[in-house]
Structure formats: structure tokens, C-alpha cells
Amino acid sequence: MTRTAWWRRFLARGVFWRQVLRFGVLSSPPWLEPLVIAFWSAFFMVWGSARRGIMRNLTVIKPGSFAIVNFFRSYRVFWNYAWTIADNVRFKELRTIPDWEFSGWQYFQEMQAREGAILLTAHMGSYDLGAHLFSETSSRRIVMVRAPEADPQTRAFEEDHAAGGGLRIEFNTRATDLAIDLLSVIREGSIVAIQGDRVMGDIGFLPATVFGRPTRVPAGPFALALAARVPIYPVFVMRLGRRRYRLVTARPIELIRSGNRDEDFARAVGQWIEELENAVRERWFQWFTFDPYWPEVAA
Amino acid sequence: MNVVIDRPQARWLPSRHHFALARLLAFVQLRWSKGAGSPTPEHLILSIDRDQSAAEHYCAAMWTVLTTASYIAVLLPLRMPFAFFIAVPLAFFAIHIPVVGGGLILRLLAGDENHVTFVSVGAMGMLFLWSAYVARTALWARFVAWFFFAVVATNAVSWLLLRLLRAQVRTAEERCVL
Numbered sequence: 001m002t003r004t005a006w007w008r009r010f011l012a013r014g015v016f017w018r019q020v021l022r023f024g025v026l027s028s029p030p031w032l033e034p035l036v037i038a039f040w041s042a043f044f045m046v047w048g049s050a051r052r053g054i055m056r057n058l059t060v061i062k063p064g065s066f067a068i069v070n071f072f073r074s075y076r077v078f079w080n081y082a083w084t085i086a087d088n089v090r091f092k093e094l095r096t097i098p099d100w101e102f103s104g105w106q107y108f109q110e111m112q113a114r115e116g117a118i119l120l121t122a123h124m125g126s127y128d129l130g131a132h133l134f135s136e137t138s139s140r141r142i143v144m145v146r147a148p149e150a151d152p153q154t155r156a157f158e159e160d161h162a163a164g165g166g167l168r169i170e171f172n173t174r175a176t177d178l179a180i181d182l183l184s185v186i187r188e189g190s191i192v193a194i195q196g197d198r199v200m201g202d203i204g205f206l207p208a209t210v211f212g213r214p215t216r217v218p219a220g221p222f223a224l225a226l227a228a229r230v231p232i233y234p235v236f237v238m239r240l241g242r243r244r245y246r247l248v249t250a251r252p253i254e255l256i257r258s259g260n261r262d263e264d265f266a267r268a269v270g271q272w273i274e275e276l277e278n279a280v281r282e283r284w285f286q287w288f289t290f291d292p293y294w295p296e297v298a299a
Numbered sequence: 300m301n302v303v304i305d306r307p308q309a310r311w312l313p314s315r316h317h318f319a320l321a322r323l324l325a326f327v328q329l330r331w332s333k334g335a336g337s338p339t340p341e342h343l344i345l346s347i348d349r350d351q352s353a354a355e356h357y358c359a360a361m362w363t364v365l366t367t368a369s370y371i372a373v374l375l376p377l378r379m380p381f382a383f384f385i386a387v388p389l390a391f392f393a394i395h396i397p398v399v400g401g402g403l404i405l406r407l408l409a410g411d412e413n414h415v416t417f418v419s420v421g422a423m424g425m426l427f428l429w430s431a432y433v434a435r436t437a438l439w440a441r442f443v444a445w446f447f448f449a450v451v452a453t454n455a456v457s458w459l460l461l462r463l464l465r466a467q468v469r470t471a472e473e474r475c476v477l
Binding site for chain 1: 342350353357398399413414415
């Protein structure tokens with residue numbers, strides 16, 4: 001192993017921190033857990049690029065906000081993130097599930113009753129935990145699409161400690177093959193869950209305006225919905241408190257073929273962005289976007 | 300999965316609480332409360348797990364950190380309240396001693412498994428011994444230690460009461476769940 005490879009495990013996205021998290025979940029008494037999480041949330045404030053990314057994004061979400069206030073707000077983001085990933089590991093290792101509240105229940109039931117649908121969500125609350133809950137309580141099969149871990153050791157660790165169960169996970173690295181696979185999965189009546197708030201890696205995108213600033217969203221979910229002729233259900237998993245989440249299902253997005261593909265996409269993206277903005281405005285402290293989201297903010 | 304569906308009052312199941320005192324208070328709330336209190340969501344899944352209560356665990360965590368900080372403050376060569384302000388962040392480090400130390404030792408001895416119960420007993424044991432030491436001194440922190448033992452005693456009495464009331468507790472839980 002090279003010197004560089006040895007050190008990589010200690011980088012913010014390195015495997016060491018995943019191992020620490022798992023160790024913490026398997027060793028930390030629940031009555032000490034708030035203290036442990038408060039400590040480690042403060043520790044991760046030294047992850048400068050993530051802290052600055054959160055603060056820059058907050059300047060757009062909360063126009064006119066002061067940098068010092070956004071500094072403390074970034075702690076709240078880390079605090080919620082720490083609870084969320086700890087809950088996810090606890091589920092994987094100990095099968096402990098949190099309490100769940102549902103909002104937009106009729107849309108959620110409608111999605112489950114349909115022969116195939118797309119569940120579009122964001123990097124909010126606990127996507128993984130929500131997908132696992134769904135797979136264990138629903139008669140429908142769910143296929144979760146996600147970006148792979150950037151670090152190879154972290155990726156191997158996550159694969160070794162996957163929760164198992166009925167949930168199938170696909171990585172969005174092989175775009176063309178995956179699109180065909182997902183299309184057949186939807187046609188079999190399953191639900192495909194995709195995160196649609198940010199473009200990661202070399203994947204297709206559509207232009208969008210979020211909080212009044214231009215950015216890009218993944219094109220995949222919209223193209224898939226158009227090809228499979230199924231609606232998109234915006235779903236957000238929001239953390240309400242300790243071991244307590246709310247699953248919010250919004251009005252479905254119907255992609256109607258008008259003959260103008262760009263307009264069809266623009267209409268669907270507009271509805272998705274409206275739901276995303278509402279969710280982020282309400283729970284900005286649970287939007288786990290650690291890089292500057294808007295190109296002009298990153299500059 | 301051990302869950303209760305669409306029963307908001309199940310939030311107060313004693314089985315969802317860890318310490319005897321919290322379980323007893325939950326039983327009182329479950330037995331005598333009129334309604335759910337907060338607005339009922341459209342659909343609700345409540346997990347039956349003894350560590351599910353947020354209020355109980357936040358209270359226990361606050362109590363632990365303040366108690367530990369008080370014990371550390373009296374060791375520091377500083378005057379109050381500066382000693383206490385310095386002791387609070389140190390207390391956050393101190394609570395990692397049983398978690399990290401105990402967790403690592405148990406991992407070496409028993410393997411890569413769930414050691415939460417043993418670490419929990421060890422951490423509470425350390426706090427108990429430290430409190431026993433401080434309670435016998437003439438320092439102001441002895442009042443904190445006495446309070447610690449008062450809480451421990453109240454919890455023990457609650458445990459005895461729950462033992463006596465176990466039939467009623469079971470009936471109340473079954474009535475809520477079924």
C-alpha cells in the first residue's frame with residue numbers, strides 16, 4: 001500500500017470515519033449518545049470544505065443571512081447529519097428502526113398501488129433508512145439508485161455492511177445499461193428511487209433554477225418517467241427528532257407527451273424544483289449538500 | 300420489526316423507555332392521559348424499543364454531562380464559574396473514556412459485536428464510583444453527587460413499584476397495542 005493510500009482512509013470521506021461510526025453505534029450507550037453526537041458534530045466542523053459549502057449554500061437559501069449565523073447553522077447541519085447516519089448504521093447493525101410519521105399518505109398509497117413508479121427524493125434526512133423501511137413494509141419491490149462512494153475502501157466497507165433485506169441498490173455509474181435495467185424494473189411493477197437534487201459525476205442533466213439561481217438536476221428520472229410512462233412521486237425523508245422521521249410524499253409529477261420534449265421536461269423539472277424548494281426551505285438543516293450547490297456560489 | 304401502527308398513545312408505552320423512573324412516568328401518562336396531546340399524523344409507525352424516548356435520553360445526557368463537568372470543575376485550579384465553563388468541554392472528552400475504552404476492550408475480548416449494554420453498565424458504574432468519592436468530600440460538588448444518588452434511589456424505588464405494578468403495566472400496554 002502506498003503512503004497516499006494509507007492516508008486516504010483518514011480523509012473526510014475515508015473509510016476510517018465509517019469504521020468509527022459503526023464502532024460508536026455498537027459501543028455507545030443510548031443515554032450518552034446525544035453527548036457523543038454533539039462532540040463529533042463539533043469535531044466535523046474542522047472539515048473546512050464541507051462547512052464552507054454549507055455556509056455558501058445557506059447564503060442562497062437564506063438571503064441576507066450573516067456569515068457568523070451561517071457558521072452556527074452549519075453545526076446544526078452536521079448535528080442532523082450525524083444523527084441520520086447513526087440511525088442508518090443502527091438499523092443496519094441492530095435492526096433498530098425509528099418512529100415514522102407519514103404526510104401525503106394518499107399519494108404514498110397511490111404510489112404503492114401503481115404498477116411501477118419513480119420515487120424522486122433529495123439528499124435530505126435519511127434516504128437509505130426510508131428506502132429500507134419502504135422495502136420492509138411494502139409489497140412492491142424497490143430499487144434504490146445512488147452515487148457510489150468516491151473512496152474505494154469506503155465503497156467496499158459499505159458493501160460489506162449493507163443492510164440486506166429486499167432492497168436492491170444500483171449505482172449510477174453505468175448510465176446506459178442502468179437506464180435499460182431500470183426501465184424493465186419499472187415495467188415489472190417495481191418502484192425506482194432516485195435522488196434528484198444534484199448532479200454527481202458524468203451523468204445527464206437538465207437546467208433548473210433553484211432558489212432563483214441557475215443550476216442542474218439529473219435528467220435520468222425524468223427521461224425514465226417519460227420512457228416508462230409512469231409518474232414521479234417526490235418523497236422527502238425528514239428527521240423530526242431523536243429516532244423520529246417524517247416521510248413526506250408530494251403530489252405526483254405527470255410527464256405528459258406534448259410533442260416538445262424540452263417543454264415536457266421543463267414543466268416536470270419546474271414542479272420538482274417547487275417541491276424541493278419547499279422541503280429545503282422548511283428543513284434547510286437537513287439538506288446534506290456539503291459542496292456549493294450552485295455554480296455561481298462555488299466560483 | 301416490532302412496531303405499533305396508528306396508535307399515537309403508544310408513544311407512552313413503558314416498553315419504549317429505558318430507565319425505571321421514565322417507565323413509571325410513561326405508565327402514569329399511558330394509564331391516565333385523556334388523549335394523544337399532539338396532532339395525529341396521517342399514518343404513524345411507532346417502534347417498540349426501550350431506547351426510543353427522546354426526552355428521557357436527552358435528560359439523562361444533560362444530567363451526565365453536568366454531573367461530570369461538576370466533578371471535573373473541582374479538580375481544576377480555577378475559580379468558579381470559569382472552572383465550570385472549562386469543565387463542560389472536558390466532560391465531553393471524559394464521557395468518551397468508557398465508550399472508547401470499554402468498547403475497544405470488549406471488542407478485543409468478545410469480538411466485533413454489540414457491546415452497548417456492557418459499556419452502559421460500565422459508564423454508569425464509573426459515574427457511581429466517582430460520585431461516591433465526591434459525596435464524601437467537603438467540596439461543593441458533593442451536592443451534585445448527593446443529587447446523583449437521589450436520582451439513583453428514585454430510579455430504584457420506581458423499579459420496585461413497576462415490579463409491583465407489572466400486571467397493570469402489561470394490561471395497559473396490551474390495551475394500547477391491540
